[in-house]
Structures are given as C-alpha cells and as structure tokens.
Amino acid sequence: MLGTFLIGLREGLEASLVVGILIAYVRKIGRDDVVPRIWAGVAIAVALSLGLGALLTFGTYGLSFEAQEIIGGTLSILAVGLVTWMIFWMARTARGLKSELEHQVDARLDGPGWGLVAIGFVAVAREGLETALFLWSAVRSSGDAPLAWIGAVLGLLAAVAIGWLIYRGIVRINLGTFFTWTGALLIVVAAGILAYGVHDLQEAGVLHGPWTGTTGWAFQLSDTIDPTGLPAALLKGTVGFSPDMTQLEIAVWAIYLVVVGTAYARVVGRPRRAARAASNEGTRA
Template sequence: MFVPFLIMLREGLEAALIVSLIASYLKRTQRTQWFGAMWAGVFIAAGLCLALGIFINQTTGEFPQKQQELFEGIVAVIAVLILTYMVFWMRKVARNVKAELEDAVDQALQKGANSGWPLVLMVFLAVAREGLESVFFLLAAFTQDVGYAPPIGAMLGLATAVVLGALLYVGGVRLNLAKFFKWTSLFILFVAAGLAAGAIRAFHEAGLWNSFQAVAFDLSNVLSTQTVFGTLLEGILGYQEAPTVSEVAVYLIYLIPALLLFLMPARPAASATKDAREASSARR
C-alpha cells in the first residue's frame, strides 16, 4: 500500500505542479480564457491513461500461467525503465521546469492564434507522460501485491497530490519540492531495483531464464517474509528471504550504478534552457 501511495503522490504531484504552473502563468498574463483548453488537456490525458490501464489489466487476466508470468516480467522491466527515466528526468529539469513550461504555453498559444487546440495538445502530452508512468508502475505493483491495499494506496496518493496541487496554486502551502523529489527519487531507485529482481524471477517462472538459480542466501530464520517487518520489506522493496543468485545480481547491477549516477553532482543547466528562461522573463 505504501509504495503505490508514494508513487502516485509523486507522479500526481508532478502532474499537479505542471498544471499549477500553467494555470498560474495564464492568470498572471491575463489569459484565463484558456483555462478551458488547459483542463481539456488534463482530463483527456487522465481519461486515456485510465482506460489504457483498465484495458491492459482486463485483457491479461485470462493468460495461461507461463504467459502471465512473462507479461508480469515485461511490465516490471517497463516499470523499471520508466521509474529510472522519471528520477533522472526530474533531476535534470527541476530547476528549469517553470521557464520551459511558460515558453511551451507561449508557443502553443502563438501557433493556435484563436484556437486552443495547441494548448490542449501541449497540456495533454505533459500530463499523459505522468499518467503513463503511473499506469505501468501500478500494473507491476498490482501483480506483485494482490488485494485491495495497493489500489487504495494509489487512490490515496493521487487524492493527496490533487489537494497539495490545489494548495500550491492558491498559495496555501509551501513545500520544499527540491528535497521532496530528491528523497523520493532515492527511495524509488530501491523500489526499481526490487522490480528488476522480480522481473528476472518472473522470466524464470515463464521458462525464459534458468541460469544462476542457486539460492544466494537464506534469511528465513532471521527475517522471514511471514513476519510483519518482512512482509513490509517485501511489499515496499521487493525483499526475498531466499533469493537466487540471478535475483541478487540483477538487483545490484541495477542499484549500484543508478545510485552512483544519482549521487553525482548535477550538470549545469544547458544554455538552451537558460535562453528559454530569459526569453520567457523578457516577455513578462
């Protein structure tokens, strides 16, 4: 429940932040007549992502066992790639996202003249990216943790993000977003490592991977997944009390380079981004 809550809180807050920045810019530049186009893009993106998630979930439930395991492995790999991209994309653009969004809004409205469709498309693409990331992560999470807890956690996370986004827009709350995204990103890398290990386990059960299946270590007498803490670790980080050599190897092969890259000092912002920010400031 906690991981879907955190992921949807983060993804929802990213989307809410994007919408809040666009709405604030439209209000500040006295173009509130385009609020309808902005919300159209938001709702179309949300509806399509929800429909895609329901469609994939419904059509894969009837797969035979091996095909189901293969599907779960593929979804886990996609989720790992998306989560990794999400972490490093936010790390790269966090300082300049406001200027880039404002520049994108100006370009969309200039292209559209009296039509709001370019703005609808621009907002749709921005929100749909967050939505698609959420869809594939939740599909991976739901296959590893059945029951009502994961969907409830996801809905609570999304609801919290919507409330925080609204409060950010009206100025009723101040969040240190840099620290929020930094620490949640660090946590997400551990979640992604657990998903990567789960993917290799699913591929083995699907009959595609049969190498290095010896048990690497057995902690069942120390920290069993039957205990409360062990169950929490299993649900949050993909912990296994007796993982195979291939699972441990994939976990470390992903996590160690990802952590090293994440902890390295961020590169200075690109000159193009700086120019976009200065141009946007000049227009104001």
C-alpha cells in the same frame, strides 16, 4: 502500501505541479478563456492512463501461466526503465521546467488556444502512463494487492491536495529537496520491481541457468517468514525483498541499486558542487 503510496505521491505531484504552472501562467497573462482547453487535455490524458491500467489488469486473463509471467516480467522491467529515465530527467530539468512550459504556452496561444489541449494532454499523459505501468508492476510485486492499491490511491489524493495548496499559495515546500529525496526512494522501489520482473521471467523459463531454480536460491525463508504476512508485504512493498529469492534476483537488485544510485547522487550533487566552486572562486577573487 508504502511503495505504491510513494509512487502515487511523487508522480501525482509532478503532474499536479505542471498543471498548476500552466493554469497560473495563462491567468497571469489574462487568458482565463483557455483554461478549459488545458483541463480538456488533462481529462483525455487521465482517461488514457486509466485505460492503460485497466488493460494491464484485465488484459492477460485467459493466457497461460508462462505467457502471463513473460508479459508481467517484461512490463515490470520496462516500467523500471521508464521511471529511472523520468527520475533523472526531473533531476536535470526541474530548475527550468517553469520557463519551458511557459514558452510552450506562448507558442500555442494564437486564436482560441486549442493548442493548449495538446500541452495539457502531453504534460499529464507522460506522467499518467508511466504511473499506470509502474503502479501496476509495484502492485504485482507487493504481495498484497488491495493494500497496495489503497496506498496508490492515497498517494495520488495527497499529491492532488498538495498541488492545490501550493497553487493557492497556502503552503510552500522546498520542491528541490522533495524531488531529490523521493527520487532516491523511488530508485530503491524500482530495484525491487526489477528483481520481481526477473523473478517472473525465471518462472516462465525465459531466464535459466545455475543461478536460478532449485539450485540457485540465495535464501529461502518461507518457513520463517510468512509470504502472505505483514512483514513480507512491507519488505516487498519497500525494498523489494521476498522470503524466497534467487541469486540472480539479488544480483540484479544490488547492481541496479549501486549503479543507478551512484549516478543519481552525482547528478543531484552537481549543482551543489558548482555552487561551492563558484563560491570558492569568489572568495579567492
């Protein structure tokens, strides 16, 4: 539940902030008449994201076990790739996001402003489709689907509420700090989903070798930790650990966490290093 709540909160807040920036800007320049165009694009994007979620949830019924595991594992790995890209994209472009969106609005404000439908659509569809795929993968790996979906819904509702409060100026939060820390936590969640995707491909027989199957277990704790119990659900939903995991799952989890975590720390620390260097230069001058 915690992992899916975090996904819903982080991704939902990104979308809410983008929509808030668009609406605030067109109202600032006196074009309240085009606000419904933005909402139209947002509505289309939300409908498309819900459609993808329904397709992922119900589209594999009737397929063989191996086919379901191959699809699930492949899409889980794809989801990890997408969310990893988005985490780094946000870390690099968050500072200039407002000006970039305002420039896009200026370029499409001619006449009735129907081009803003596309802006609203793209702004939310990018987050919505990624969120649908990532949440679906997270729910599959959580071990407790109902609780995981509740966490996702609560996260999305919280994101909408926070986005509205920020837009109205009622609350102020340090968005840079928020996205930095939630990005780091999402990397941990993504590592678990990646391991679960590998697990699916192992069960389907796509990945096999001495590090999988009955001879390649890293640990088997099902006799000690109930796979359907709360501790197992918490571990699956946060760090991605299951009571039984193969050596390959552990290796993939650890490699992703070390490589991506190190790269992320360098990216988010770059502005601070630049500011420190500039301060030192000013002191010497």
